[in-house]
Amino acid sequence: MIKVEGLTKRYARNVAVDHISFQVEKGQIVGFLGPNGAGKTTTMRMLTCFMPPTDGSAEVAGFDILDSPMEVKRRIGYLPESPPVYPEMEVIEYLNFVGRIKGVPKAGMARRIDEVMEKCAITDVRRKEIGKLSKGYRQRVGLSQAILHNPDVLILDEPTSGLDPHQIMETRDLIRGLAGDHTIILSTHILPEVEAMCERVIIIAKGKLVATDTVANLTSRLHGTEMVSVEVAPRLSSTAAAGSDGHVFLSQVQQKLEQVAGVSRVLHKESRDSRERFTVESLQGRQIRPELARAVIESGWNLNELHSVGLSLEEIFLQLTAEHKPEETPAPGITAAPLSGSAEASGVSGEAQ
Amino acid sequence: MNVLTICRKELSSYFRSPIAYGVMFFFALIAGYFFYVATYSFVTQGLRAAMMGQSQPMDVNDYVVRGLLSNIGVIGLFMTPMITMRLFAEEKRTGTIELLVTSPLHDYEIILGKWLAALILYAAMLGISLINLLTLYLYGRPAWKPLLIGYLGLLLQGGCMLAIGSFISACTRNQIVACVGGFGINLMLWVVGWVASLDSSTLTHVVGYLSIVDHIDSFSKGVLDSKDAFFFLSFIFLGLFLTGRAMESIRWRA
Numbered sequence A: 001m002i003k004v005e006g007l008t009k010r011y012a013r014n015v016a017v018d019h020i021s022f023q024v025e026k027g028q029i030v031g032f033l034g035p036n037g038a039g040k041t042t043t044m045r046m047l048t049c050f051m052p053p054t055d056g057s058a059e060v061a062g063f064d065i066l067d068s069p070m071e072v073k074r075r076i077g078y079l080p081e082s083p084p085v086y087p088e089m090e091v092i093e094y095l096n097f098v099g100r101i102k103g104v105p106k107a108g109m110a111r112r113i114d115e116v117m118e119k120c121a122i123t124d125v126r127r128k129e130i131g132k133l134s135k136g137y138r139q140r141v142g143l144s145q146a147i148l149h150n151p152d153v154l155i156l157d158e159p160t161s162g163l164d165p166h167q168i169m170e171t172r173d174l175i176r177g178l179a180g181d182h183t184i185i186l187s188t189h190i191l192p193e194v195e196a197m198c199e200r201v202i203i204i205a206k207g208k209l210v211a212t213d214t215v216a217n218l219t220s221r222l223h224g225t226e227m228v229s230v231e232v233a234p235r236l237s238s239t240a241a242a243g244s245d246g247h248v249f250l251s252q253v254q255q256k257l258e259q260v261a262g263v264s265r266v267l268h269k270e271s272r273d274s275r276e277r278f279t280v281e282s283l284q285g286r287q288i289r290p291e292l293a294r295a296v297i298e299s300g301w302n303l304n305e306l307h308s309v310g311l312s313l314e315e316i317f318l319q320l321t322a323e324h325k326p327e328e329t330p331a332p333g334i335t336a337a338p339l340s341g342s343a344e345a346s347g348v349s350g351e352a353q
Numbered sequence B: 001m002n003v004l005t006i007c008r009k010e011l012s013s014y015f016r017s018p019i020a021y022g023v024m025f026f027f028a029l030i031a032g033y034f035f036y037v038a039t040y041s042f043v044t045q046g047l048r049a050a051m052m053g054q055s056q057p058m059d060v061n062d063y064v065v066r067g068l069l070s071n072i073g074v075i076g077l078f079m080t081p082m083i084t085m086r087l088f089a090e091e092k093r094t095g096t097i098e099l100l101v102t103s104p105l106h107d108y109e110i111i112l113g114k115w116l117a118a119l120i121l122y123a124a125m126l127g128i129s130l131i132n133l134l135t136l137y138l139y140g141r142p143a144w145k146p147l148l149i150g151y152l153g154l155l156l157q158g159g160c161m162l163a164i165g166s167f168i169s170a171c172t173r174n175q176i177v178a179c180v181g182g183f184g185i186n187l188m189l190w191v192v193g194w195v196a197s198l199d200s201s202t203l204t205h206v207v208g209y210l211s212i213v214d215h216i217d218s219f220s221k222g223v224l225d226s227k228d229a230f231f232f233l234s235f236i237f238l239g240l241f242l243t244g245r246a247m248e249s250i251r252w253r254a
Helices: A040-047 A069-074 A091-101 A106-119 A135-147 A165-178 A191-197 A215-223 A236-242 A246-259 A289-298 A313-324 B002-014 B018-051 B060-094 B097-101 B107-134 B144-171 B175-195 B202-209 B214-220 B226-252
Strands: A002-010 A015-024 A029-033 A055-060 A076-079 A153-157 A183-188 A200-205 A208-214 A227-234 A263-272 A275-282 A301-309
Touching (some): A015 A040, A015 A055, A015 A200, A029 A040, A029 A191, A040 A055, A040 A153, A040 A183, A076 A135, A091 A106, A091 B002, A106 A135, A135 A153, A135 A165, A165 A183, A165 A191, A183 A191, A200 A215, A227 A289, A246 A263, A246 A275, A246 A289, B018 B060, B060 B097, B060 B107, B060 B144, B060 B214, B060 B226, B097 B107, B097 B226, B144 B226, B175 B202, B214 B226
Parallel strands (some): A015 A208, A029 A183, A029 A200, A076 A153, A153 A183
Antiparallel strands (some): A002 A015, A002 A055, A200 A208, A227 A275, A227 A301, A263 A275
16 A cells, blocks of 8 residues: 655755655554654655655555655545644534545535544534634544545554543544554654554654564564663661762662673663662563562662663664664663763664754 | 635635734725825815816826825735735644645645635725725716726736735745735835836836836726736736745755
């Protein structure tokens, strides 16, 4: 249904999208995952014929985006990041306008609009001005606009951004309900969202394709390892004895944690009032929490906190990009992380802009 | 068909924002003032002429209509940027331009639709000023053909300014910039006519020819000069063509 080959978008100073190739089969929901500025929106804009690629080609529903943009546009429903609604229009009026410019036949228009409003649960606000609707409603109006002409392909740019958790759940349900009839590409920078909605995932960072895989494969690949957050503090008496030398304590704890069986690496996160926080990553398939706790206690330190943390997108990128080109990732361990401030802020590969 | 859809949408958003009402109000006010002044001086001069015993009657078309028409054109210079400023800039700012561009519409349909809506609004404003002139028929019998041709000229001239305004609006996402830019260009196109009176070299002639105000003279005299009509039409075409280029630039600029 969608075939992308070597798609590239170059601007004067930077490359927004760099030779991306992938395919999406009919009826699939594909998640387009990447941090902000990775090139998701640019790729989508090229697929929707909003802007032409610098290089490469793409085919949507059997039509080339450069050769027959009109045919592509007829078969695509697109929801940009901010819903393209006219605040002064009433919902039903807006859908009428969109229906006409999308070429929905006049005869079935009223019925189709009713159908779509039903599907997106906006029938109760049909006579309201869009500008006066809540953000969740506006997003759904945007979505109804995208599906109005019953397109083969739906392209949704961050469909849940800026919504509250309840609205996010509703929107996800709605999108899941649309699968089957439509082939859907949706972009997001939230991993659970992909897990919740998509069958396949395409990960890009800095304009490059990092991975494309089924969601099941990806999560098993990533969740085999465990990330544990540990906060350790020296006992009060021993602080006095050590002459409150934070650095010594820090490296002692770091060493101790690294020696625990099953630990693959230890990242120092932050120090506050002589309490040190670390993120410890396990080797594939190892439970390390009991061992970590024992190691800390046996060394005579206070264990303030110990809990398992999910992988953040940054860390996934760190992992995935590390698999691809290890030379670009910062060396693990204390030397890479500044003493104050978290590892996320230190500009790992996910911070593409 | 698509042109009309876009046009209708633009018109309805004009009348839902205060812009249309504000612009029409001030246009009516200023045009009404000019009409009052023109008729007042015509009447007093007529009276004086009658008292001096001049038998030759004064022509309403010459004294009132002609001057008034070119004045209305000048008001248009100030008002048209306010009509066109939001056409594209607003859609670019809110992102609705993405809806239009990714819909199966040709660029020219979007541009023509928007320009047509602006032209209809301008025509409505001219219509208001026409009401003033029609009151002259209560007291006299001014020739109606020059009046009609004069208004046709105003409409064409307005079309030019609206096409330029569309172009400026398509270049920016800021309405204020679009308004000021359009106003500046309109002003330029007005004052370049003045250089023509400096000397008679080819350069001043060419530059002076660009003045959109001067080309309305023949119309307000009641002469339908194909040369001036052609000037206006090609000017409109150029403006809309540039709008198309500017719209396309959205696609290769970030």
